[in-house]
Amino acid sequence: MGPAERRVDAVRKQFGPAAEAYLASAVHAQGEDLARLVELLDPSPDDVVLDLGCGVGHTLRKIAPKVRLAVGADATAGMLEGARTLMAREHIGNVALVVSAAESLPFLEGWFDGVTCRLASHHFADVPRAFAEVARVLKAGGRFLLSDNYAPDDPALDRWINTLEALRDPSHVREHTVTEWRALLERAGFRVTAEERYTTVLETEPWLARSRTPDDDAERVRAMLRDAPDAAKKAFAVRADGFTLLKVVLRAER
Numbered sequence: 001m002g003p004a005e006r007r008v009d010a011v012r013k014q015f016g017p018a019a020e021a022y023l024a025s026a027v028h029a030q031g032e033d034l035a036r037l038v039e040l041l042d043p044s045p046d047d048v049v050l051d052l053g054c055g056v057g058h059t060l061r062k063i064a065p066k067v068r069l070a071v072g073a074d075a076t077a078g079m080l081e082g083a084r085t086l087m088a089r090e091h092i093g094n095v096a097l098v099v100s101a102a103e104s105l106p107f108l109e110g111w112f113d114g115v116t117c118r119l120a121s122h123h124f125a126d127v128p129r130a131f132a133e134v135a136r137v138l139k140a141g142g143r144f145l146l147s148d149n150y151a152p153d154d155p156a157l158d159r160w161i162n163t164l165e166a167l168r169d170p171s172h173v174r175e176h177t178v179t180e181w182r183a184l185l186e187r188a189g190f191r192v193t194a195e196e197r198y199t200t201v202l203e204t205e206p207w208l209a210r211s212r213t214p215d216d217d218a219e220r221v222r223a224m225l226r227d228a229p230d231a232a233k234k235a236f237a238v239r240a241d242g243f244t245l246l247k248v249v250l251r252a253e254r
Helices: 003-023 032-041 058-066 077-089 127-137 155-168 178-187 204-211 215-226 230-235
Strands: 048-052 069-074 095-099 112-118 138-149 191-203 242-253
Touching: 032 058, 032 112, 032 138, 032 191, 032 242, 048 058, 048 127, 058 069, 058 077, 058 112, 069 077, 077 095, 112 127, 127 138, 127 178, 138 178, 155 204, 155 215, 155 230, 178 191, 178 242, 191 204, 204 215, 204 242
Parallel strands: 048 069, 048 112, 069 095, 112 138
Antiparallel strands: 138 242, 191 242
16 A cells, blocks of 8 residues: 555545534534635536535535536545435435545546535645646636645744644645645646635634544644644634634636
């Protein structure tokens, strides 16, 4: 098993048993970025749209009523079971769910009018390869809407937030800086046409519970937050019961 396969396996082990927690997670089910992502996608009734790394389907349930077909792809079958539950609960029938790693999509070239990816890319084993796959399956002129966390440009703050995230969740790969996210899109052949920035306010204990972080690692996370340097406390609004993640929404066209 190579590095990419090991990373996908880690994601499956992390998220397979956690679907119920993510179904109930307000952080994933709501948020300014979710509504804005759908607006920037600007879907039409005849569109076929892919949600990459769809998890339990919070983005799918917003997009599906606006398009002909919404396809959710995720590396973890357990998360797709959660998506199936959510679609049934919302009485949404025009959704297809596919188990697939982002780096190797089982779709024909130019099949989708749009692709969305929300809060998933920082788990991808190979982001350049995943974004190249998105470009391959999108029609010419198709839209790719990316929403994900980002690290500040300061290298020390970059290291701090990515260390914190990986300690809490071993399937975390990297929160790139906004400049890096844009460069990854451009390298895959996209033209970035819009950028908007948001924040996600988190409470530490529900955040740790959602990822089922082992006790020892959870205590190290609490210590990192408690002893955070002043620059990190300011950048991530660290407080006694939580902190804030930085989030970017990028609209790109093929």
